[in-house]
Amino acid sequence: MAQKIPTRLYLSEDEIPKYWYNLRADMKEKPDPILHPGTLRPASAADLEAVFCKEPVAQELDETTRLIKIPDGLLDFYKAYRPAPLIRAYFLEKALGTPAEIYYKHEGTNTSGSHKLNSAAAQAYYAKEEGLDSLTTETGAGQWGTAMAMACAFYGLDLTVYMVKISSEQKPYRKALIETYGANLIPSPSNTTEAGRKILERDPNTNGSLGCAISEAVERAVKTDKCRYVLGSVLNHVLLHQSIIGQEAKAALDKYNIKPDIIIGCAGGGSNLGGLIAPFMAEKLAGTSHTRFIAVEPASCPSFTRGRYAYDFGDTAKTTPLLRMYTLGNGFIPSANHAGGLRYHGMNPILSKLYRDGLLEARTAVQTDVFDAAVRFAKIEGILPAPESSHAIKIAIDEALECKRTGEKKTILFGLTGTGYFDMTAYMSYNAKTMGDYIPTDEDLARGFASLPDIPQNKSR
Amino acid sequence: MAQKIPTRLYLSEDEIPKYWYNLRADMKEKPDPILHPGTLRPASAADLEAVFCKEPVAQELDETTRLIKIPDGLLDFYKAYRPAPLIRAYFLEKALGTPAEIYYKHEGTNTSGSHKLNSAAAQAYYAKEEGLDSLTTETGAGQWGTAMAMACAFYGLDLTVYMVKISSEQKPYRKALIETYGANLIPSPSNTTEAGRKILERDPNTNGSLGCAISEAVERAVKTDKCRYVLGSVLNHVLLHQSIIGQEAKAALDKYNIKPDIIIGCAGGGSNLGGLIAPFMAEKLAGTSHTRFIAVEPASCPSFTRGRYAYDFGDTAKTTPLLRMYTLGNGFIPSANHAGGLRYHGMNPILSKLYRDGLLEARTAVQTDVFDAAVRFAKIEGILPAPESSHAIKIAIDEALECKRTGEKKTILFGLTGTGYFDMTAYMSYNAKTMGDYIPTDEDLARGFASLPDIPQNKSR
Numbered sequence: 051m052a053q054k055i056p057t058r059l060y061l062s063e064d065e066i067p068k069y070w071y072n073l074r075a076d077m078k079e080k081p082d083p084i085l086h087p088g089t090l091r092p093a094s095a096a097d098l099e100a101v102f103c104k105e106p107v108a109q110e111l112d113e114t115t116r117l118i119k120i121p122d123g124l125l126d127f128y129k130a131y132r133p134a135p136l137i138r139a140y141f142l143e144k145a146l147g148t149p150a151e152i153y154y155k156h157e158g159t160n161t162s163g164s165h166k167l168n169s170a171a172a173q174a175y176y177a178k179e180e181g182l183d184s185l186t187t188e189t190g191a192g193q194w195g196t197a198m199a200m201a202c203a204f205y206g207l208d209l210t211v212y213m214v215k216i217s218s219e220q221k222p223y224r225k226a227l228i229e230t231y232g233a234n235l236i237p238s239p240s241n242t243t244e245a246g247r248k249i250l251e252r253d254p255n256t257n258g259s260l261g262c263a264i265s266e267a268v269e270r271a272v273k274t275d276k277c278r279y280v281l282g283s284v285l286n287h288v289l290l291h292q293s294i295i296g297q298e299a300k301a302a303l304d305k306y307n308i309k310p311d312i313i314i315g316c317a318g319g320g321s322n323l324g325g326l327i328a329p330f331m332a333e334k335l336a337g338t339s340h341t342r343f344i345a346v347e348p349a350s351c352p353s354f355t356r357g358r359y360a361y362d363f364g365d366t367a368k369t370t371p372l373l374r375m376y377t378l379g380n381g382f383i384p385s386a387n388h389a390g391g392l393r394y395h396g397m398n399p400i401l402s403k404l405y406r407d408g409l410l411e412a413r414t415a416v417q418t419d420v421f422d423a424a425v426r427f428a429k430i431e432g433i434l435p436a437p438e439s440s441h442a443i444k445i446a447i448d449e450a451l452e453c454k455r456t457g458e459k460k461t462i463l464f465g466l467t468g469t470g471y472f473d474m475t476a477y478m479s480y481n482a483k484t485m486g487d488y489i490p491t492d493e494d495l496a497r498g499f500a501s502l503p504d505i506p507q508n509k510s511r
Numbered sequence: 512m513a514q515k516i517p518t519r520l521y522l523s524e525d526e527i528p529k530y531w532y533n534l535r536a537d538m539k540e541k542p543d544p545i546l547h548p549g550t551l552r553p554a555s556a557a558d559l560e561a562v563f564c565k566e567p568v569a570q571e572l573d574e575t576t577r578l579i580k581i582p583d584g585l586l587d588f589y590k591a592y593r594p595a596p597l598i599r600a601y602f603l604e605k606a607l608g609t610p611a612e613i614y615y616k617h618e619g620t621n622t623s624g625s626h627k628l629n630s631a632a633a634q635a636y637y638a639k640e641e642g643l644d645s646l647t648t649e650t651g652a653g654q655w656g657t658a659m660a661m662a663c664a665f666y667g668l669d670l671t672v673y674m675v676k677i678s679s680e681q682k683p684y685r686k687a688l689i690e691t692y693g694a695n696l697i698p699s700p701s702n703t704t705e706a707g708r709k710i711l712e713r714d715p716n717t718n719g720s721l722g723c724a725i726s727e728a729v730e731r732a733v734k735t736d737k738c739r740y741v742l743g744s745v746l747n748h749v750l751l752h753q754s755i756i757g758q759e760a761k762a763a764l765d766k767y768n769i770k771p772d773i774i775i776g777c778a779g780g781g782s783n784l785g786g787l788i789a790p791f792m793a794e795k796l797a798g799t800s801h802t803r804f805i806a807v808e809p810a811s812c813p814s815f816t817r818g819r820y821a822y823d824f825g826d827t828a829k830t831t832p833l834l835r836m837y838t839l840g841n842g843f844i845p846s847a848n849h850a851g852g853l854r855y856h857g858m859n860p861i862l863s864k865l866y867r868d869g870l871l872e873a874r875t876a877v878q879t880d881v882f883d884a885a886v887r888f889a890k891i892e893g894i895l896p897a898p899e900s901s902h903a904i905k906i907a908i909d910e911a912l913e914c915k916r917t918g919e920k921k922t923i924l925f926g927l928t929g930t931g932y933f934d935m936t937a938y939m940s941y942n943a944k945t946m947g948d949y950i951p952t953d954e955d956l957a958r959g960f961a962s963l964p965d966i967p968q969n970k971s972r
Contacts, residue, residue, distance in 0.1 A: 056524040057590040063517040129518040130602065130893050141591065141665075159620045161895045161930065203890040204602075223684065223935035227895065230886060230938050425691060429664040432591050434622045434688065469622070471932040474684035477691050 164468030188263030194282030283319025292325025320398030381501025390437030625929030649724030744780025753786025781859030842962025851898030
């Protein structure tokens with residue numbers, strides 16, 4: 051490694067991956083199958099196609115194809131904002147005085163402000179190819195809704211976004227951005243669906259939740275002609291699309307013969323983390339590397355660290371297929387005090403399986419510690435990070451300081467999933483020192499677990 | 512040109528320019544000198560150093576050195592966000608059905624959201640090298656204030672930003688961003704300066720103006736120990752720093768042997784336009800190219816197209832040195848209705864001279880046309896542009912459509928100076944169709960011209 055490593059490790063346009071990498075193909079122990087909620091038997095493609103687009107369903111169920119081709123019409127769109135920069139954090143290393151080498155993959159240089167666009171574009175592309183007219187989805191913090199609005203504007207599809215009510219109120223500019231791209235934005239719960247009306251009857255002043263917004267979006271998709279529902283995290287095909295993050299990062303690192311010792315990603319539903327670690331985990335599964343993988347979740351929504359490995363619904367109305375995953379229960383209500391995303395009750399099944407099998411670690415961070423790290427990073431590295439990404443920054447700094455203590459020269463890679471430009475309310479609350487931390491009590495968790503489906507599959511375990 | 516041109520024309524880190532290009536060195540007819548406002552004689556370095564940092568003053572007065580070295584300690588910072596992408600607008604070309612080739616230099620991928628960081632970093636670097644403790648500046652739309660806050664956080668300097676009052680109210684998130692980077696932000700006019708207090712006495716409910724914020728920032732700098740004032744546009748050293756935009760663009764185009772027929776930039780004080788066109792104008796001055804250069808200004812603040820070529824102050828309190836430039840008069844009050852920047856009464860002296868000599872064209876665009884172009888561009892190219900940049904987009908689209916009409920395959924390059932993520936209020940007003948256009952009447956202009964200094968130099972012309 052005599053070669054001087056640049057601040058930004060470039061890939062050329064020709065080096066954008068042409069294939070997604072399907073991690074499941076290399077897992078000897080596969081995640082448990084998705085279940086149909088009525089029959090409790092493995093869901094078929096036909097079952098899933100009632101809700102989702104055809105090609106993503108095929109990808110969702112594909113456990114064997116290692117590399118799946120990225121269609122040319124999608125690759126063209128990727129070229130408009132990829133490859134995403136891989137950055138050597140020289141300034142941060144110096145400020146920390148650590149012997150560690152720190153790298154981060156910066157997915158926030160596109161207008162959606164995050165990695166979400168990678169799967170949004172893929173799902174919009176497939177919907178258009180399938181001949182659909184419109185899509186529905188939900189958004190919490192707003193990154194996914196923006197990404198879908200951009201993708202649908204580009205591919206010429208109508209889009210309805212159910213945005214968690216409190217988010218649409220706290221983030222008027224995020225709402226405006228989604229609307230500027232032409233999407234129909236509805237604060238959730240709303241009276242446009244049965245699921246929404248039921249929740250409003252029970253609690254007219256509810257802040258809404260991601261689980262509830264999902265219920266509304268799914269209901270609308272199922273009841274509308276030539277319309278399907280799209281989801282931005284949790285599902286396996288979303289992780290597949292996000293594997294482009296890890297593949298690009300690995301391609302750039304391989305050029306300089308750099309092998310990360312630790313890879314760190316924030317984890318809400320798991321799409322960024324799963325995409326970032328995929329090709330590196332392949333080497334670990336093959337026994338050719340000893341990389342450690344760390345998922346960082348908010349202490350306020352600790353799916354891995356305090357959740358149960360069980361079959362659960364993706365939504366609060368209990369209409370989706372059942373996924374076996376680490377979950378706090380579909381009825382778990384995250385604190386409204388928590389800024390940003392990462393508030394989903396469950397975690398992607400592939401990652402859940404890897405965690406279960408000891409291949410992936412998990413840690414939590416409280417909100418004010420996360421923002422301490424965010425502001426420190428912003429001043430040193432010049433990029434204002436998203437609150438979500440800042441969870442990874444917090445743990446990357448901790449690991450780098452541990453290297454300082456021990457004198458070890460480890461190589462750390464973390465995912466900078468996005469920028470915080472639409473999260474200024476949270477930064478204002480941090481600056482004003484009115485930001486609080488919230489850790490659910492055991493009673494809070496018990497209420498969430500009580501919502502887990504009462505099925506044989508959850509009893510034997 | 513058999514070579515396929517990529518969507519993004521990459522430069523490597525090694526290809527970041529090591530020198531700024533000083534356009535004046537190649538101008539046979541130089542701009543008129545800066546005058547001391549008291550003596551009305553050419554200002555000396557000592558005169559200017561009372562307000563500005565030393566090295567930028569030397570650059571301001573240097574008419575002969577063609578290439579000026581970018582210091583290594585600054586180049587390191589540039590490497591954290593440069594080279595900025597040069598993008599082939601394949602999607603826009605297709606959507607317009609034009610035979611023209613369209614390229615844009617995207618300066619908005621850093622957190623400040625614009626090209627302003629190029630000069631902010633340079634000025635903060637020199638201030639630190641000079642041993643100063645703090646800097647003052649003003650900001651209108653907020654891009655410059657953010658850039659300076661980032662640069663001062665990085666180089667370890669205190670910063671006070673006077674933000675035009677109406678801007679600080681309309682853009683609370685921009686204000687929060689500047690404060691997150693640690694700057695002391697004061698809405699202007701304020702009672703922290705004599706200039707501010709005088710204006711507040713006359714008009715307690717004033718919205719403020721850039722000219723007034725400049726007066727306050729200059730006053731504070733002059734009265735504070737180890738403190739100087741920095742400006743983000745209009746001055747020649749700022750254009751010098753921004754020449755990195757044009758040099759990178761030219762280096763990328765040269766790789767593919769591409770010669771632009773038309774180069775388009777938005778123009779407020781002129782820093783982006785001057786930086787973008789500099790190395791291309793060198794070829795025109797040398798007689799080796801026939802490129803057309805188009806400045807686009809808002810119809811609401813038409814310095815080039817309806818201004819006078821005269822000596823004027825940079826601020827409303829009439830305290831700065833006098834610049835010979837196209838100006839609407841330091842007392843010109845731009846419409847509060849106008850979104851974004853480009854509201855400054857004057858225009859950089861180099862650009863003013865080029866315009867005067869017929870080497871540069873100028874056009875205006877009204878606000879709703881600009882936002883039509885902005886939203887069209889956002890949906891097609893996937894980037895939400897800043898309102899400022901969208902002036903260039905509007906005219907680039909017009910020129911591309913003219914090529915469609917005539918069948919000419921021209922090559923168009925425009926500057927995408929930044930992103931609109933902190934301009935959502937303007938987009939909301941556009942989406943809601945409440946955005947208006949404003950064109951000053953001749954009486955409005957006459958009131959501005961009445962504020963021009965009554966000096967012999969302004970009479971003989």
